[in-house]
Amino acid sequence: MTHPPSGTLRALLERARWAPSADNTQPWRFHILDEAACRIDYRPHAGMGVFNLDHYTGHLAMGGLLETLRLAAGACGWDVDASIAGGESEDQAFSVHARLVPAKHRPDPLADWIEARSTQRRLMLPHGLSEASRLSLARDLPCGYRLVWMTGLTQRHRVGRLLSQVGKVRLLMPETYEVHRDTVDWRARHSVDRIPAAAIGVDPLTRRIMAWALRSRARVAWLNRFYGHLLPRLEMDYLPALACGGHFFLVAAAGGDGLSQRLAHGAAMQRLWLSAARHGLQFQPEMAALVFARVKRHADLTP
Ligand SMILES: Cc1cc2nc3c(=O)[nH]c(=O)nc-3n(C[C@H](O)[C@H](O)[C@H](O)COP(=O)(O)O)c2cc1C
Incomplete structure (x- = not known):
């Protein structure tokens, strides 16, 4: 199959947006172009101030989102062919054009943990890690x-x-x-x-x-x-x-x-x-x- 079944891309984007972002601001916007392609815009939260100085944390979050999309796609037999447009301007605005193509590699087991991942801010067990x-x-x-x-x-x-x-x-x-x-x-x-x-x-x-x-x-x-x-x-x-x-x-x-x-x-x-x-x-x-x-x-x- 060279074209994903209807609804596949949307379902993959649903999984991808479980990715973490600083202060949970989710600085991404999705535009589905057709069954296999989408554009993802970097849209930082305007009020982040020093927490997104120079767009550092926003860009890290976008990297996490794209990796999550890749993992989710891999679990269904697809790979993501991504290219970046922009990123040079003052406001660092950029977009990612992503297209699903048949996967060449086996699925990555990390995909099973996309929804389970969370941020833990409470006390934990102080045992040294093995x-x-x-x-x-x-x-x-x-x-x-x-x-x-x-x-x-x-x-x-x-x-x-x-x-x-x-x-x-x-x-x-x-x-x-x-x-x-x-x-x-x-x-x-x-x-x-x-x-x-x-x-x-x-x-x-x-x-x-x-x-x-x-x-x-x-x-x-x-x-x-x-x-x-x-x-x-x-x-x-x-x-x-x-x-x-x-x-x-x-x-x-x-x-x-x-x-x-x-x-x-x-x-x-x-x-x-x-x-x-x-x-x-x-x-x-x-x-x-x-x-x-x-x-x-x-x-x-x-x-
Ligand atoms: C680039 C980046 C920086 C973050 N920095 C912190 C941090 O300094 N302290 C913190 O408690 N959480 C931090 N987070 C975690 C986010 O607050 C958290 O991922 C978001 O609120 C969503 O919650 P979840 O991870 O439980 O889904 C960071 C996340 C990202 C992606």
């Missing part, structure tokens, strides 16, 4: 990527301290107010296009206080002054960093920061995430540290 688990994760990575681990108690404490400092910046920086207000659904256990409050890893009382405070900047300032930011940082940053099996860095062998590299990094990130689900592990990306490092570098370079 060598076998670490190797299984590394095996599912594309060639050219490796994992660097920080697992012992002292190392987890060091990461926890760093993340807690990052948490302070996140909670006090005026630029993050709209993001916290708009991307978390403060009353929900489940959400279609935001982060449900139940998933952010703070206790119900702090959650209610944060929901109340985020109705205005003045309330946030009051909260930071009188309630402080220690408890949310402890719950969201330090304790989860300590109570887990370990931290890792996903490292790419090749340098460069162009769109195609970012899409490749996003694909590697999503493969790792699916691999974790496949091996009964859970994880949380800790991108805020990298995001703020980018903000700092950007500020240093801007006169």
Whole structure:
């Protein structure tokens, strides 16, 4: 068969959109052109501010989406022939033209975990990960990527301290107010296009206080002054960093920061995430540290 049956592409896009995106902003729009072809536009959420500085997290998410589409297509005997148009302009707008073609390879078992993958922000078991688990994760990575681990108690404490400092910046920086207000659904256990409050890893009382405070900047300032930011940082940053099996860095062998590299990094990130689900592990990306490092570098370079 050289042409997919009617409805195949739509069903594959339905699966692809389970891919993760920073703050669940899902920066993609789909246009089905015919039974085998579609155009996917990169449409970043306008209010992401520093969290999508230079479109870094948006591009990673697009890479994860395309990899998920490839995996979903592979499970039905199709491959995705994708070409990119744009990406050079100021707003980094670009589109992907994707066409289904008969697959030449066997389906990838990671496809079975597309809907099961999730983000875990709560405390986990602090047992060290076995060598076998670490190797299984590394095996599912594309060639050219490796994992660097920080697992012992002292190392987890060091990461926890760093993340807690990052948490302070996140909670006090005026630029993050709209993001916290708009991307978390403060009353929900489940959400279609935001982060449900139940998933952010703070206790119900702090959650209610944060929901109340985020109705205005003045309330946030009051909260930071009188309630402080220690408890949310402890719950969201330090304790989860300590109570887990370990931290890792996903490292790419090749340098460069162009769109195609970012899409490749996003694909590697999503493969790792699916691999974790496949091996009964859970994880949380800790991108805020990298995001703020980018903000700092950007500020240093801007006169
Ligand atoms: C590029 C990228 C960066 C992310 N950064 C973080 C992060 O720093 N902290 C965090 O808790 N979640 C982070 N996430 C996870 C998203 O918030 C999460 O994937 C999204 O809310 C959808 O939820 P789900 O993964 O459970 O489907 C990131 C996701 C992506 C794709």
